[in-house]
Amino acid sequence: MNDKATRSRRTAKLATPTSLGTKATHDISGALNALLADFFALYLKTKNFHWHVSGPHFRDYHLLLDEQAGEIYATTDPIAERVRKLGGTTLHSIGHIARLQRVSDNDADYVTPLDMLAELREDNARLADRMRETHNVCDEYNDVATASLLEVWIDEAERRAWFLFESTRHGETPA
Numbered sequence: 001m002n003d004k005a006t007r008s009r010r011t012a013k014l015a016t017p018t019s020l021g022t023k024a025t026h027d028i029s030g031a032l033n034a035l036l037a038d039f040f041a042l043y044l045k046t047k048n049f050h051w052h053v054s055g056p057h058f059r060d061y062h063l064l065l066d067e068q069a070g071e072i073y074a075t076t077d078p079i080a081e082r083v084r085k086l087g088g089t090t091l092h093s094i095g096h097i098a099r100l101q102r103v104s105d106n107d108a109d110y111v112t113p114l115d116m117l118a119e120l121r122e123d124n125a126r127l128a129d130r131m132r133e134t135h136n137v138c139d140e141y142n143d144v145a146t147a148s149l150l151e152v153w154i155d156e157a158e159r160r161a162w163f164l165f166e167s168t169r170h171g172e173t174p175a
């Protein structure tokens with residue numbers, strides 16, 4: 001038996017039956033797994049800033065970022081399970097996340113509070129853009145269930161971006 005046949009036999013047990021078709025499973029799962037990596041990366045980045053934020057607005061920012069990290073984390077399990085319902089396989093490890101994530105890490109020793117909020121606002125806005133792109137893939141295959149989940153998550157990402165935008169206005173100096 002060749003490698004390909006061995007591999008397909010090994011993974012056959014993980015192929016949940018779905019009427020959407022092999023190509024839909026492949027394309028939608030691929031897009032969702034990349035999004036899942038982004039959600040994990042953004043979760044940890046938001047927690048990183050929650051832990052390291054400082055300054056006069058500490059309490060507000062610290063609590064806002066914790067609330068946002070919780071919302072981001074709560075999305076991860078439904079994304080992974082959606083992939084499995086479609087007959088795909090999902091992420092296995094932190095290394096797998098690192099290979100797929102498009103959200104960039106910020107390992108700087110010190111980031112100003114306003115830079116933290118601005119960076120996360122941008123990350124959430126880009127995440128919403130990528131979810132809209134994934135929504136288009138779902139539309140191609142008439143996968144209304146994934147599309148409907150994405151609509152909620154897009155709204156949540158836009159809400160996070162809005163809160164982050166308004167919070168940065170604390171730092172504006174009066175004209």
Ligand SMILES: [Fe+2]
Nearest residue numbers: 050051062066
């Ligand atoms: Fe905390």
